[in-house]
Amino acid sequence: MKITKVESFVLHVPITPPITDAINAATHWGLAGIRIYTDEGITGYGYTGTTAKGDEMIVETIDRYYGPALIGKDPFMVKEIWDELRFGSMHWIGRAGITHMALAAVDIALWDIMAKAANKPLWQYLGGHKSKKIKAYNTNGGWLNWSKERLIKDVTEIVESGFTGVKIKVGKPDPREDYDRCKAVRKVIGDDVIFMIDVNQQWNINTAMTWGKKLEEFDLYWLEEPLNPDDVMNHRKLADALNVPIALGEHVYSKYAFRDYIHQGAVEYVQVDVTRVGGITEWMQVAGLAASYDLPICPHVGDMGQIHQHLVASTQNAIMLEYIPWIRDIFVEPATVKDGHYVLPELPGASTEIIPAYFDKYRVR
Template sequence: MTRIDAVQIRQVNLQPKVKRTDAIQAFVVQETVLVTVRCDDGSCGTGYTYTIGTGGSSVVALLRDHLAPQLIGRDPATFEAIWRDLLFHTHATAVGAITSLALAAIDTALWDRNTRVAGVPLWVAAGGAKPATRTYSTEGGWLHLSGRELIDQTLQAQADGFRGAKLKVGRPHVSEDVRRLEAVRDAVGDDFELMVDANQGFTLSEAIRRAHAFEPFRLAWLEEPLPAESIDAHRRLNLATSVPVAIGESLYHPGQFGEYMKADACSIVQADVARIGGITPWLKVAHVAEALNLDICPHFLMELHVSLCAAVPNATWVEYIPQLDSLTHSRVRIDEGYAYAPNEPGIGIDWDWDAIRAAQHVEHAVNAADALA
């Protein structure tokens, strides 16, 4: 039986490609944490996770001090058992963002190793539902942009072949959001999809008010209108508007998605593979959503989500927001508004190790001797 005999942990900090602001925050830096598992048969796999400015060192410490030592001697093929054992090993800190982010780096590394050994791409190993998924752009909709800039950048996304674009909402008064949306809708026409994202910035009363004001613009969804812990408020909003309510980037366990879906508190689920703890729990959420006839449209990490969306039948959109280009040789292939899953074995990311070594912030290695210490 194959055993894991070493784990390598790296952190690389990446600057956003453009200024990114929303209703409550700015995207400061992507703290990208990479985990490589190495096995006694010579096989290996690399996974990753991220933050948008805080917590990267905490993820690294949790991996180095508590999770990576638990991997030594384990069979990498038993990824379900490993995920569950690691979750319970950190029971006192779960469910929470830091723990889930750390679990994701390990889980994606295991999937990368296992699919490489099997000689199949991730999207096929995880289900193989379809090779391509519609894609929309988020790189032109930031809240600080002027109305003119918002129109120009959305028109550029349309000209570039994207099937839709996401715009941030949450300006101080509803009339400002309405003016911006109206101008963009008039510019792009009726056939181009528009999504909006409030980044948890509204109270229930304000969310209902703005959702009603947004209805004439025929939006694909209203994303994160309320704080993620407010399930009943989301349920009341979901029942009060014709705009589909999308949630999920700020949820950290499949059970949290289950509570939302059970409560009829959303129409679209947006599980983030890093924030939910990896590919293993992401697929569980996708399949529950499918059983309930709900779409899954994941948040961020397009380089990994392009394969997961291809794996399941109910994934309808990939979010285009590039961030890994400086660390990889590979690029997401987009043709006529569809993102195509890579066909190479593994998770589909060809890492540029020279660039990673040049840019890395920290590096740690855990092996059998460390695990026994």
């Protein structure tokens, strides 16, 4: 099989209503991606996720460098292609950020092609592990800009709809407000629902020590991204000092950076995101690294779960997957949760193929 043509795209899918966490505000979810065409009639779709800012720079990397380098290549040589792009002309300015997220889009499209060629959903092509269902937890009721009333209403509805895990955002200017919101949420969801909180890097080590300890009384399943994601040392201090486990990974770009976190005991739930680490090829290496430390994988869904459902379903130490339904409607086979669990995809590929009408409707480049 040979790659004959590539085409980049940017889609902006509206988020209704707009959301914030402690450091981000978003009105749209951005998909910066690539369609890869082959001489056997199979087309692969891959994308990375953004807050609809900077995605034009990601596809610029594809248009100028990664795309032309793919022409004539065999998609089944995905790891060789990955190395060539990673260590090619972009290496001087790359290794993380824009270029690495562009690499993720390319890599995902190549795995989509291989699974389609094998006529299998990606989770089976990768060696299926979970023949039943993947537990989903819901993040979409706990945004920081929600009033306390809306927060309570949303998490109540989420639990009533069958979810047994919820996550809310914290990191308000006054942490006493976070405490009040957490207390209210734990009260309405009861003791049996697992409850996570996400600081989105807003705290410093002192705030995290103080308020991490105080919030433990709400029986938190994990404390997510409490500090700057480059600060392994202080995450280690926090992990040693707190009973609540530390979760992070959505801003960690490589297996080397994960190695430092994992080996130092600075992370306890590994949230490696396929759209961040340069795609499926590197994601699987991080998952293997975590497995050797008996650490569970619970990916952050920069892809909104379309690709990660396959990865969790084929990875022994992956235990749960985040659910945010913002963009599901645009896909030929949308990520679907029933009774609090993902329904495993059945169509061949990585569930990245987009319905043409939505592709045209939301395309901005």
